[in-house]
Amino acid sequence: MYGCSAPRIVGVALAATLVLTPRASADVDKPAEGTGDTFEDPGGGAPNVPSTQSTNLDLTRHEVRHGKKITLKSRYTDLTKPAEGDTFGVITYVKVKGSGDEIFLSAYATHKDPDGKTLLQRRGSNVDCRGLKATLDYNDDTITTIVPRSCLGTPEWLRYHSHAHLYLRAGSQYLYDSAGTSSTSWDDLDFSGKLRKG
Ligand SMILES: [Ca+2]
Ligand SMILES: [Ca+2]
Numbered sequence: 001m002y003g004c005s006a007p008r009i010v011g012v013a014l015a016a017t018l019v020l021t022p023r024a025s026a027d028v029d030k031p032a033e034g035t036g037d038t039f040e041d042p043g044g045g046a047p048n049v050p051s052t053q054s055t056n057l058d059l060t061r062h063e064v065r066h067g068k069k070i071t072l073k074s075r076y077t078d079l080t081k082p083a084e085g086d087t088f089g090v091i092t093y094v095k096v097k098g099s100g101d102e103i104f105l106s107a108y109a110t111h112k113d114p115d116g117k118t119l120l121q122r123r124g125s126n127v128d129c130r131g132l133k134a135t136l137d138y139n140d141d142t143i144t145t146i147v148p149r150s151c152l153g154t155p156e157w158l159r160y161h162s163h164a165h166l167y168l169r170a171g172s173q174y175l176y177d178s179a180g181t182s183s184t185s186w187d188d189l190d191f192s193g194k195l196r197k198g
Pocket of ligand 1 (some may be wrong): 038
């Protein structure tokens with residue numbers, strides 16, 4: 001009798017494990033973004049041109065987690081405290097289920113605020129978000145942005161695209177790294193697949 005019921009118990013336990021295991025799509029370790037792929041906006045409406053800038057600009061990887069909070073860890077080739085007048089950071093464009101709103105999540109640093117500041121905008125308006133924060137680790141060359149999903153309307157899933165930007169006052173240059181595209185306009189961006197809450 002025991003010989004017959006044991007496999008069934010194992011089977012039930014296995015089924016329960018499968019049900020309780022979070023969906024694999026909840027956590028994403030995005031493939032490497034590549035290096036040496038930055039570009040510059042020369043201004044005046046001229047097309048963007050390739051750049052050799054890597055410090056504080058060239059992203060190599062994002063790691064994104066969609067749990068109770070949404071965590072984006074962006075890795076650079078090299079992150080260094082900004083010189084006076086310089087600004088750099090990561091902008092993440094977000095789409096959520098059930099809304100066509102354009103959502104922008106920004107983490108950036110200036111000479112005055114090298115430890116980082118944050119901004120969340122939806123439909124062009126600032127969103128007050130308690131718990132939104134950025135952590136810049138200059139030794140680890142990473143910027144980590146954390147936003148409670150309640151600030152995004154507690155979506156079932158989200159899609160994202162992140163890119164880096166850098167403004168150098170000395171040369172008055174606007175530079176970007178946007179994952180294989182020289183465009184930073186919403187319609188041209190390559191958004192991720194759906195990230196469901198884990
Ligand atoms: Ca890159
Ligand atoms: Ca560094």
